[in-house]
Amino acid sequence: MKAEVHIIESLCKECGYCIEACPKKILEPADYYNQNGFHPVRITKPEECTGCSLCYQVCPEIAIEVRKL
Amino acid sequence: MKAEVHIIESLCKECGYCIEACPKKILEPADYYNQNGFHPVRITKPEECTGCSLCYQVCPEIAIEVRKL
Amino acid sequence: MKVFKKPLSMTPIPMRYCPGCGHGIIHRLIAEVIDEFDIRERTVGISPVGCSVFIDEYFDCDMIQTAHGRAPAVATGMKRSIPNLVVFSYQGDGDLAAIGTAETVHAATRSENFTTIFVNNAIYGMTGGQQAPTTMPTQKTTTTPFGREVKIHGYPIKVCEMLAPLDGPIYLERVTVHKASGVLKAKRAIKKGFQSQLDGLGFSLIEILSPCPTGWGLTCKKACEYVDEVMIPYYPLGVYKDLTQK
Amino acid sequence: MKVFKKPLSMTPIPMRYCPGCGHGIIHRLIAEVIDEFDIRERTVGISPVGCSVFIDEYFDCDMIQTAHGRAPAVATGMKRSIPNLVVFSYQGDGDLAAIGTAETVHAATRSENFTTIFVNNAIYGMTGGQQAPTTMPTQKTTTTPFGREVKIHGYPIKVCEMLAPLDGPIYLERVTVHKASGVLKAKRAIKKGFQSQLDGLGFSLIEILSPCPTGWGLTCKKACEYVDEVMIPYYPLGVYKDLTQK
Amino acid sequence: MNIEKYKKGEKILIKGNEAMAEGAVRAGCRFFGGYPITPQNEVPEYLSWRLFEAGGTFIQAESEVAAINMLYGAAACGTRSMTSSSGCGISLKQEGISYIASAELPIFYANVIRGGPGLGNIAPCQGDYFQATRGGGHGDYRVIVLAPGSVNEMGNFPKLAYDLADKYRNPAMILADGLLGQMMEPMAFDFDWVNIDKLPPKDYTMTGCKGRERRIINTLLMDINVLERHNWHLFEKYEQIKANEVRFEERYTDDADIIIVAFGTSARIAVDAITKAREQGIKVGLLRPITLWPFPEKIVAELAERVGKILVVEMNIGQLVEDVKMFANGKSEIYFYGRPGGVVPTGEEVLDAIKRALKSRNVKLGEINHLNKL
Amino acid sequence: MNIEKYKKGEKILIKGNEAMAEGAVRAGCRFFGGYPITPQNEVPEYLSWRLFEAGGTFIQAESEVAAINMLYGAAACGTRSMTSSSGCGISLKQEGISYIASAELPIFYANVIRGGPGLGNIAPCQGDYFQATRGGGHGDYRVIVLAPGSVNEMGNFPKLAYDLADKYRNPAMILADGLLGQMMEPMAFDFDWVNIDKLPPKDYTMTGCKGRERRIINTLLMDINVLERHNWHLFEKYEQIKANEVRFEERYTDDADIIIVAFGTSARIAVDAITKAREQGIKVGLLRPITLWPFPEKIVAELAERVGKILVVEMNIGQLVEDVKMFANGKSEIYFYGRPGGVVPTGEEVLDAIKRALKSRNVKLGEINHLNKL
Amino acid sequence: MRQEVIISGFGGQGVIKAGVLLATAAMTEDKRCTHFPSYGAEMRGGTANCSVIVSTDEIASPIINEPDTVIAMNEPSLDKFEPRLKKGGVLIYNSSLISKKPSRNDIDIVAVPANEIAEQLGTTKCANMVVLGAYISKTHAVSLESIKSSIPKVFKGKDKFLATNKSALDKGAQFK
Amino acid sequence: MRQEVIISGFGGQGVIKAGVLLATAAMTEDKRCTHFPSYGAEMRGGTANCSVIVSTDEIASPIINEPDTVIAMNEPSLDKFEPRLKKGGVLIYNSSLISKKPSRNDIDIVAVPANEIAEQLGTTKCANMVVLGAYISKTHAVSLESIKSSIPKVFKGKDKFLATNKSALDKGAQFK
């Protein structure tokens, strides 16, 4: 695991930018709603994350934190 | 005489543009004042006028009329 | 037999500009163009606020005087209402390039179909010689008593250059009236501006460098030299945009 | 160990933009730059009127909200009063390129020493999706329900192109935030804009193409495609002026 | 004409802003220049397609300043033209309005007021009464101010505004608020589609001087005597408007022990309060000024004298109340109840204010008593 | 400090506009943003070099709109700042003034009134009284309006304006006219050069948040309850200003049979007329409001009751007279004599108006009687 | 007769349109009615609501302070408007999106799984019609027929949804 | 004591400055004074005038309707102000530029060839001082000394003209 990705679910607005941006394609919308009625993004295979931070870069809500290990 | 130059003395404001512009150098300020306190321009040698109309072109007051004969 | 005399589209009223002021020459050129196109009866002229605020006395056609800088908006309202009118707006550099910047840029970008005569005399003439947006670097005015210092007072605005990159303007040219050859070219440019409007092409603007001996504190002769030696190098004459052939 | 998370110069308050709105990304980039220069304590941000009117909630520094379009004038008043402040103005396309045209052009030509972040989303977001000066040809908005027809509604304004010929601006660049690579470049441009101010060079403006899925009536994904396929061809990315090396 | 959208008398459910926009087109508006601002955006949005249908021009101007000056041009060409805005935007138009008033061009404009001052908010408010009635611009001029109280009036007043504007060659405006602009209720147009080709000709318009003397529209009158004459001419016109065009609505004033004076939305709330009051046996009457300028001064004077107690209810901190005070002439007790900032008072609140006003003792005639503070 | 130009009390001959400009700098003005317009051009012209000397900033703005917003920025940074204009230009500033009033920033501005409406002319006029006192901009706000009557006051009022502006965090303005601006007469500054470094600190300015909580200046208050609170807060402030800051001059009111109410230039003319009248044994008094807002309402009410005849003289078609009517409360006869359009009345004319007012019979109390029409 | 209802939900849930439909139906029944929309400061994804009053008498203010009925399409709406409901009033809430239970016990509560029903009908877009159906059958502010016949006026040019909307209304009307 | 004078001429003839000088001199004598300039709508070459009042009492309006004295530097000024002169008042006119004769016979007329005298002194610019000198000796509104001692205050940094101006005043003062 090269990086830890933390998603602040309450902030996510389901724009999908991070999903699109992730070179590893390891982000997807959850099947539940957050308090604002959006499906927050979740990370499917944390171990594959390269820590490239592109998800962080494109997230309009700053809902993603990436900690390179 | 190629042209008739008529100067409307009351309009002249003595800017000297026509004097400057005349290729024949046949325009000069009169030695008297017009009603506005300017020395109106007068033509010294009407017979030398070529009718080039440059004096008309540069006169801000349209105080000069040129009639080509 | 050719006669050069006051054009028919002007009234007999004498003009009240200072000696050597360029406004009078420019008025005549516009009137000649109106005469030549024979459009006096469908022309409306727009006077600005500036020394030329009195042009409604001089042009013998329908005339409307407008708020400072807003002539392009007024022209827009008029041409959109009666497209067949021939509308020219006559504006100074304070009017067009300071307070009226937004109206100018947007009429240009909307390509409103009227003709703008832009008299750049590098000064606020009417109000007594304050700095204009087009005042030259180091030029003394009543609000730049130590000379325009570009780092403090800003750089002069080059209107034609600024408008040229926009898609709206059809025809932009800078000319001068401080000498006979310039006057003749200025006439051609004004005529082209009107032609572009008559052809329904859109926005045209003719920027005219014009001496203001009073505002510059110069004799008439020196004022003309100033145009030659100081203004033209900064404001190069020429066509900045021409889509009339398109 | 590098951590990517909300910059220190932002408050913890969640942002209230629509899903996929570019404003949030741009805010973060600015805040990162402020963090990196460590200038939060001497920075003042200026909020416009537009969707980003609430940025005083998001930036953790002194913030002032201004009348629609007038941020450049306010910034001028501030920088002239306290030159050591770092001032950035954050403005939308309606704010900067419609109602604020004159203020923008003149702050640029005076080369006022502040940094302008110009968010071009081709729409009036806040008021409900009306045509902006930068709205694309044929784009439907609530005031161009049949699509922007350039002959009627005018051409989109290219702000960087229009300002570039002026002598005042020091640095003008157009970037985008609709994709990751653009975001990284946008950050560099913003940083350069601030650097230019810190170096006392004068006016800088970074134009940022920014998706507005709501105003455009598109999904977030389609909105990004729209930036790529429609906006960028009309508004080419790149540096329009750079005197920072001079 | 098949561009007519609704039949006269046909009942429709429509937003106040849209009713006003449709009413304007119906009344002959063929030029709109405006700039978006909440809570009036439905006006330009509606007109952006509706004027297209009607063969008119819609321009989203670069600013409110440009918009009002576009109207100067359009009206000068004889076109019934319109702009609308709110708060800040109307402030920016003040110079242009002053020009238009001086040039005596007939235009119609609307202020759908939002909370102020400054950027304020977008909620319903009546804080621009002074600006509208006192001419926020420079110089001695007045504009005709109509204050609708329903969507029905929002739709029908544009016709009135145009007719008055044309009759007196003067700007006429609608002063509404976000509530009247945003709400829907059934309304019907009470006038026929206006055929613009049949409007009376205008002898001052810029149409090219073919076949006539050239015309000049000009507000610069350097000669002080000429400008003074122009000012007195305007004054006479304003006096005429005052004499002929005052409009108001009275309800239950016959037996009232107290009169509420309120316009627009406040007047609606007042009606609610009055209904509730009457159920409780409290005799309250209503005077609703419909023209805010010309102000219904005679009836205010009369009611002040006859009833002796007036309660002014406004959605601001007290503006109309000054006119009421001015014309009450020290003849009645004057109470004020205001809710600024976008708050719309409730009928209950106003009822409470009525009761407190009725209970008040030892109040000096003619002085304004702020019930908010009591 | 050697940038001080005149000693306190030193008699100088100076133009009103220049006195005002010098007075502003002397009172601590270090930022001017303005746009040329006659008849106030001496103000920017003077400040263009004088502020340079004083280490301040002079900017000729691209427009009046930009100018007022530059002040918003400068005042937000704590700088005593100034703008000035006339008529049209002040109209364009109304939006900005409304913002500044809402943001509670202290600024000083001047309107050297010219003939209006529209472009009007450049002659002395008082046609912008309503605009100044009623807030020509949108929303419920008021600005403090000082009306100098001499070059001396032109020079000394800027200090007062700044002090009031700072004290109440409110815009304060001077309402003068072309005559006061253009004329010269001897004057002397009655206050010492203000050391700007010793002005009381401000706790709301934008200076960077080093060592303190960050600050926000904002006029958008979306929550109606918050905006309402802000409006009532402003209201309370205005009430305080009304209670504390009313200024006026009374002359010969003790034994008067008629009182002239007039401000600025009109008051000067009134003095002339009163002198002439008294020579003829006619007892006339003068009330000269110095603050037009807050209005000297109590003294008007008192004089109305005690004297019973008031003649309002204005260089317009009747504006101040409405305030007089409002506060006279139906207790006195009210006469109006006006000269709009740039005409300055003569003492003889006013004397004649006095005589006609004194002769009038059967006049209804509280109604405005236009002597121009009689 | 007088009925004051606040319909509230996320922007995009069609609460404003539902209110317009209700008011239109009232007009066709020659009742008086007002409709007043309200948007949050948020952009899309924020909350929106509208106040509709249907009455046989003159309606002064279109603003409702103590609603007879509240229709809450999402949780923030429930939180905001439940407390304002008149004693004995009706609360209709979208139980598909709101998991918590209303807390008052002095009101009449109807839980409608509007999204689920709507999804069954093929599109969540008609969830607003489901709750409107419930509202009608609960309050009889207007008749269901008036609502249905008003649909074409309100949803112009969207004929294909006509049938779906009608079914949604009917499904909703089964909740009481 | 009260003296009301209108000084009028072409812009550029220095009429405004002459008035300022007069007012300054009055101030140094601790008299009250006002100066009010007026410009035509014309630009340079138009007419300008100023009204100066010198008085021992309070001066209400600086505007003069019936001047005690008129100084006319050019013909349009004569045409404009001669009729307004008070009966018995003084008219001083620049006979160098005005060829026609004043028409009233109820006034005191002084013809001063101001330009010619000034030219003799080396510059027509001091023609204004010539007429001012005549004015002083005619009216004694202030003393000639006060005028002279005020010159440095009014014509700042123009020392070289000081002597010329003084001579011009003296020459003018010979006209009565």
Ligand SMILES: Cc1ncc(C[n+]2csc(CCOP(=O)(O)OP(=O)(O)O)c2C)c(N)n1
């Ligand atoms: C709103 C407004 N602001 C300012 C003025 C005063 N004003 C009149 S003319 C003028 C400037 C004129 O300069 P310019 O446009 O360059 O014309 P010029 O006189 O040089 O021909 C100004 C500032 C005004 N009339 N209206």
Ligand SMILES: Cc1ncc(C[n+]2csc(CCOP(=O)(O)OP(=O)(O)O)c2C)c(N)n1
């Ligand atoms: C003087 C004035 N006019 C109009 C408005 C209304 N208004 C608020 S935001 C806005 C446009 C915002 O568009 P933009 O600047 O592009 O910002 P965006 O919302 O797209 O980010 C308008 C017209 C206002 N507040 N003030």
Ligand code: SF4
């Ligand atoms: S850091 Fe890169 S790899 Fe990891 S989740 Fe984000 S985008 Fe995907």
Ligand code: SF4
């Ligand atoms: S980019 Fe951010 S807001 Fe968008 S889906 Fe990903 S986490 Fe959610």
Ligand code: SF4
């Ligand atoms: S027409 Fe030509 S030659 Fe003749 S006077 Fe004029 S400029 Fe000289």
Ligand code: SF4
């Ligand atoms: S150009 Fe005209 S105004 Fe100038 S000197 Fe010649 S005639 Fe006279």
Ligand code: SF4
């Ligand atoms: S001031 Fe300048 S522009 Fe104006 S009339 Fe005189 S010379 Fe011409």
Ligand code: SF4
């Ligand atoms: S409307 Fe557009 S710009 Fe505004 S918040 Fe929504 S997406 Fe962003």
Ligand SMILES: [Mg+2]
């Ligand atoms: Mg100029």
Ligand SMILES: [Mg+2]
């Ligand atoms: Mg935008």
